[in-house]
Amino acid sequence: MRNVGAVERGSRVFGGVALMTLGLTLPIPFWAEEVAETIGLLAVVTGAVGYCPVKHLFTRWGHEPGASSRGGGTAERG
Secondary structure, three states, X not given: OOOOOHHHHXXXXXXXXXXXXXXXXXXXXXXXXXXXXXXXXXXXXXXXXXXXXXXXHHHHOOOXXXXXXXXXXXXXXX
């Protein structure tokens, strides 16, 4: 199952690689390196696989991107 589109997949991979590179090369505190590398790795993996568990949770709860929060849902009318 995939829930990440082609353009978003490409940007996740590109951004993730950029974050990991910055975390490895910049003279920043150790904790900041680890945060950048971890977020970058997560972005690369979700982009490569095409599935994001966090996005799945939001769409499962009805918070789809671009959806209005003012009713008009899927409830049957009688």
